[in-house]
Amino acid sequence: MDQASGPRRSNALSLHVPAPRARPGDKPDFSGWSFPEPGATPKPDIDAPAFELRDYAYGLIRVLDMEGNALGPWAPHLSPDFMRRALNHMLLTRAFDERMHRAQRQGKTSFYMQSLGEEAISVAAGMALSPDDMCFPSYRQQGLLIARDYPLIDMMHQIYSNARDPLKGRQLPIMYSSKQAGFFTISGNLATQLPQAVGWAMASAYSGDVRIAAAWVGDGATAEGDFHSALTFAAVYRAPVIINVTNNQWAISSFQGIAGGENTTFAARGIGYGVPPLRVDGNDFLAVYAVTQWAAERARANLGPTLIEHFSYRGGPHSTSDDPARYRPADEYSCWPLGDPIARLKQHLISLGEWSEEQHRAAQEEAAETVRATGREAEKVGTLAEGAHARASMFDDVYKDVPWHLRQQRDESGS
C-alpha cells in the first residue's frame, strides 16, 4: 500500500504513544510533581460561579500535612470521636480487603478487588454524605458500605455466592447492591453508573426531594462515553450530583497517561461543561471529607453538580487476576509522595493527643479479629465451590414475572 507506507519527508508526522516514567526494574519516579502546601488552597463559597473555580482543577486541596496537622480553610473541624470512627472504618476496610483477597487465593471464591491506599476516598464520602443520599459506585468503594455500617457478613456472603448472598449468587464477587444502604448495584461495565447517577439526581430534583446522588469512576474509565454524557446532562439540568474520579494512577496495566493524564488533570474535564472541578489529595481523609461536604451542600442548594478528582495511588493489584509487578516497579506504592491515608489520619489523631500507637495496634487487631470472626461465620454458611443456589432461582428476576419461555427453560433445565 503506497498510501500507508507514505512519504517520509523531513517534516513527517509521527505518532506519540504515552509511556509511564518507570517500568519494572526502574526506580519509581514521581519527581517533578509539585503540589500546593497543605492548607494553602482557599475555600470558595458554595455559590461561587463555576467559572471562577476553574483553577481548582490544577491545584490540590490538602488539609493534613505529613506531620498530621490539619491546616487551612478546608479543615473540616471534626470531633475526635468522629475521626476515630473514620479511622476504624478505614482499618476495617483494609482488614476486610486483606482477608478476602486471601480467601480468593485460597479458592473460596472466584474474584476479589482491594482498595488498598484508597480507603479515605470512599470512607470520607460515606461519612460526609447523608445516609439516604444515593451512591453509584464503581467496584473499589467498599469503604462506602463499611462507613454506612452495612453488615460485613453480607458482603462476605455476596463474595462467596453462598446461600445468604443477597444477590442470590448471580453477581461476580464484590459487585454489591443494597437499596437499604443507598448503594446502587455495581455494574461490571465501566462508567455506566455515571449517567444513571445523574438521572437519579434529576429524578430527586424533579420530585422536590432533598436527597442527592454521588458516583465514582476510575481515571481509566473516564474515557468512556458515559463520562461525557453524565457531565453533559448534569451540567445542562444542574443535577444535584457529585461525580468522583478516583485517579489511582493505574487502569489495570495502563498508566493514567493513556486516559489523558499526560496533558492535564482529570478534574479539568469539568471545566469544559462549566462544572466546578475540585482536585483533592485522595489520601487525606479530612480533605476528601471537606470537599465532599462542600459539593453536597452546593448540590442541595440547587447549584448543580461538582466533579471531584481524588488524587491517589492503587496500592494493590488491579484484582486477584492481576500481577502489577509485570508492568510497574514493585516499590512504586511505597514511594507515593502523598503517603497512606490510614497512617495520615492516625498521625493527626495522635498529634491531637486523641490516639496512640497502642490504641492503633489494638484497633488494627480488633478490625482483623472482626473480619476473622465474620469470615468464619460466613464460611459456615458456605463458599462458592459449594453451589448453594437452586437451579430454578436462575430464572427469577429476569422480569418481574417469569414469562412462558423462561418457565419452559426452567422446567427443561431440571429434567
Place this chain on the structure above:
Amino acid sequence: MDQASGPRRSNALSLHVPAPRARPGDKPDFSGWSFPEPGATPKPDIDAPAFELRDYAYGLIRVLDMEGNALGPWAPHLSPDFMRRALNHMLLTRAFDERMHRAQRQGKTSFYMQSLGEEAISVAAGMALSPDDMCFPSYRQQGLLIARDYPLIDMMHQIYSNARDPLKGRQLPIMYSSKQAGFFTISGNLATQLPQAVGWAMASAYSGDVRIAAAWVGDGATAEGDFHSALTFAAVYRAPVIINVTNNQWAISSFQGIAGGENTTFAARGIGYGVPPLRVDGNDFLAVYAVTQWAAERARANLGPTLIEHFSYRGGPHSTSDDPARYRPADEYSCWPLGDPIARLKQHLISLGEWSEEQHRAAQEEAAETVRATGREAEKVGTLAEGAHARASMFDDVYKDVPWHLRQQRDESGS
C-alpha cells in the same frame, strides 16, 4: 409511589430545564452577549503550550469589523484574487443550496439541507487546508466540496440519486462521499466521524505522512460520546487533527443550551483534554481561515490537535423536513449580531477597492446561472422519482465480494 412524590421541604431540590430567550412571537434577544473587538485577540505561536491557550475558549477571534476592515494579528493577508475566489465559492454554495432546497420542494428528491449563514466555515477551511488533507464532515459542509472544486453536477447527481449518482442511489441526498476530494462519506449517525478522523490522523502520523485530518460536528452533536472519545484519543496520541464545532445555535428545534451552551462555550470542552480551544467568529471568513491555518500548522508540526468552535447561526431550517418558525422567532436570523459571512467578505473586498456592488451582483447572477445550467444537465440525467438504479446493484458493495446469501437474495429479488 411515595418515593417519587417525595418530601417537599423548604430546601427542596428542583429540576432546571434550560429554555431559549425567545420563542415564536417573541422578539429575538441577543442582548447581553459581548464579543471582543475585531483584531483585539492576540495570536499565539503555534507551539504555545495548550495550557496557556485556555482563555481562547472564552473569547472570540475576529478579524473583520462590520465595516469590512481586516484587523489585528489574526488577519491572514490574502490576495484579492484569493478572496474573490472565496467569495465566489460562498456565493456558489448559497446558490446551490437555494436551488436544491427548491428542487426538493418540487419533488425532485426526498431531502435537502442548506448551510445558509455558515458558508464561511466550510469554504474557509476548504481553502486553508491542503487539498490532500482529509475531511470528515457532518452534513452542512457542502462548502468544502465547492471550495475543492468538486463537480457541482456530481453533487446534484447524488442528490437526485440518478444514474450518474457516484453513490449509486444508496445514500440519502447530500450524504456525499469523495475520496478524490478528500471528503469522507457522510454518515447519518451524528458524530461518528470524529474518532474516525482522529484514527485517520493517527494513521497518517503512524505512516510518517504529512497529511492531516479535519472533522466537523454541530453544537448539538457534541453531546454524543464519540465527541469525547475523539478528543480523548486525539489528546493522548497527539493526533494531527482539527476538530471543528459548528455552533449555529440550534440543533433542529433545540437551542444550544440543551447541549450545554448555557454554562460555558463549546470551545471550552477542549480545556479538559489539554487541547487548545479556539473560538472564532464563524461568519468571518478571514478569521476562520486564519484559525484553521494556525491549527493546521500546529498539527503538521507534530504538536497535536486543536478544537475550534465556530460561532455562527443556522440561517435556514434544519432540513427540508423542518419548519423553524414553530420553535424560534422568524426574524432571529436577521438579528444575528455577527452578520452574514458573504456580506462581510464582500464588504472587505469593496473597502479594499477590489470589488463592487455591481461585480457582486454579477457574481451572484453567475453563481445562480451556473447552478441553473448544472441543474438542467443533472435533471436530464434524471431525478429520484425515475428510479435509475438496477435492482441488482443493491447487493453490491455490502462486502468486497458478494457472498452466497446475497447472491441468492439478488436472484430471488429479480424473480
Place this chain on the structure above:
Amino acid sequence: MASMSMIQALNSALDTVMGRDPNVLTFGEDVGYFGGVFKVTEHLQQKYGAKRCFDAPISEGGIAGTAIGMAVYGLRPVVEIQFADYMYPAYDQLVSEAAKIRYRSAGEFTVPLTVRMPYGGGIFGGQTHSQSPEALFTHVAGLKTVIPSTPYDAKGLLISAIEDDDPVIFLEPKRIYNGPFDGRRDRPVVPWSKHDASEVPEGHYTIPIGKAAVVREGADCTILAYGTMVHVAMAAAEESGIDAEVIDLRTLVPVDIETIVKSVSKTGRCVIVHEATRTSGYGGELSALVQEHCFYQLEAPIERVTGYDTPYPHALEWEYFPTPPRLIKAMRRVMEA
C-alpha cells in the same frame, strides 16, 4: 371514542398516563417545546410543564442512562430515540443496564422504563432513517419488545409499556404513523380515519403485553407479522386468493406462542414477514419456534419474506421493502409445496 392517527393515539397514551401519574415524565431530542420530530409529544410540555416533557442533549446513551437512573429512583420515564437507527449509542445502557439491573440486584432495583423509537422504512429516509433493529432487542434477556400496528393498539400497548415494571422497547412503525400502508405505493394514500382501529377511547385502557391478535382468520396458511408488515400481510391475503390467517404479534418478547401454535397447527403452513435484514432477524427465531412447536403439523417449509442483507438503499427503497407481491410469491410457494 375519537378517530385518531397512530401519532395522535400515542400522544393520547402519554397524555393519559401523565395525567394520572406524576411519576411519568418524557424526554428526548426535540421532544419538549417542539413536540418531537414526529409530533408524538406535541402539547405535552405546554400542558404538563417543561419539567415533565423536555428536550435532551443529542446523546442517546445519556438519554437512556439518565432515564435508567430516574426509573431506579421510582419514576416511570418514557424516552424517545428520534429514529431507531440512532439507538446504537444507547445500546450499552439498554442491554448491559436496563435489562440486567433487576436480575443483578436480585430484584432490589428495577427499571420501569419505556423507550420509544420510530422504526422502519418506506419514507425515503435512506440508510439511517429506515432501520428495523428489533432483533437486537429480542436477543436481550430482560427487555420486552413491543410493536403496534394500529392506533388502537398503539395507545393500549404504550400505556401497558409505561405501566410495566420492566424496561420495554416500544418500536413505532413510522410508515403507518399517519395512515395504514399496505406496501402498494401506487394506490392512493389512506388516512387512519378510514380504518376501524383508528377509533380510540380518550381515556385509560391497556392492551396486554405478550398477546398477539389474529387480525384475519384463514385456513390455508399462517402469516406472522408485526408493525407495518401487518398491513402488507392483510393486503397480500386479500389479493392472493389464498385464505391466509394473519397474526399481528404485537409483542415480540415475550411472544404469544399459543396463538402462533394454534394457527400453524390449523393451517400447516407459515410465512413470516419483516422489514429487518434477513440473517439473524427475528424471523429466524419465529421460524425456529414454529418448527419446534409444529414440526409434525407443517406441510411446507416455513418461508421468510424480509428486508435484504444490505443497508437500506435510498433510491431502491421499493425494491427493498417487502411488498404484497413478494409476500404472495412466498405464500404461493408454501401452498404449492
Place this chain on the structure above:
Amino acid sequence: MASMSMIQALNSALDTVMGRDPNVLTFGEDVGYFGGVFKVTEHLQQKYGAKRCFDAPISEGGIAGTAIGMAVYGLRPVVEIQFADYMYPAYDQLVSEAAKIRYRSAGEFTVPLTVRMPYGGGIFGGQTHSQSPEALFTHVAGLKTVIPSTPYDAKGLLISAIEDDDPVIFLEPKRIYNGPFDGRRDRPVVPWSKHDASEVPEGHYTIPIGKAAVVREGADCTILAYGTMVHVAMAAAEESGIDAEVIDLRTLVPVDIETIVKSVSKTGRCVIVHEATRTSGYGGELSALVQEHCFYQLEAPIERVTGYDTPYPHALEWEYFPTPPRLIKAMRRVMEA
C-alpha cells in the same frame, strides 16, 4: 510446526502478519506493554515498537472509531475488545460505520478492520465476563463473524481476517484459550498439547473465511456448533453412542450453507448448540436455514441447546453452560422423534 495453545496461536498470527505487513498494527486496553489481559499480544510491543502495539484509553467506542479511521486511511488495524461483554460502547461504530462504509461510499472507502474479542463463559466471570454476543453481529449486513475452535484454526482464521478487505468480528472462545474444554469440569484439565489441532505452523497460512469443517463424520444426526461448543459437541457425540456428525461452523457470516445442507440431508436430524441466550440467538437463524434448505429431509424437529434467556449467573454457571448431558438429551430427542 510447534505445539501452541490458542493464545500462542493467536499471538503467532499477529506476529506473522505484523512481520510481513507494516500496515498492520494492534491496540486496545492493556494490549501494549502488558500484552493483553489474556496475553494474546504479548511481546509484540517489545518486538515491533510502541507505535505498532499499544494501550488504548478505556473507550471501546474510541477504539473502534479510531481503528475505522485508520482502516480508511489504508492500514489494517487489529483491535482487541478486552471482553466481548464490553463491546456495546463500540457497537454504534461497528454497526453504523464499519459495516456500512463500503456500501454507502459505493466502494470508495473500505474498512479492512479486525475486531478481536474474547467471549463466552465457563471461567466464573459472572454476567460481564461471559457473554456470547455473536448474534448481535450476525444480524448486521457488512460484517463477517468468525469463531475458531482450535489453535490451528485460530491462527489461520485470524490471518484471513486481518487480510480480509472487509471488517471481521473475530470472537475468541476464552474458555478454550489454554486447553480444549468439553464441558465436563469434573474431568482433569487437558492442555492443548494433547490435541492434534495444536500443531501450528510458525509461518503464514490461512483458513478461508466462509468454510466450515466437518470435525466428526457421522450418520445419525448433525450437530452444528462453533467455538467452545465444538468440544462439547465432540464429547457428546462420543459419549452418547449416537453417531453424530459434528460441524464446526468457524464462520457464522457468511455461513457455509453447503456443508450444513450436505450433512443434514444425509442425517435428517439436526441439533444446534450455542452458549448465547436462546431467543433470537444465532441458533434461530441456523434452525431457519436448515428447515428452509432441508425441510423434506428432516425426520425430526431441529433442536436448539443454548444458554438460557437470563444474564450469565455467577454461581450457577455450570447450570447455565450447555454441557454434554444437555446436548445428549437433545440428541436423544431428535433420534427418538
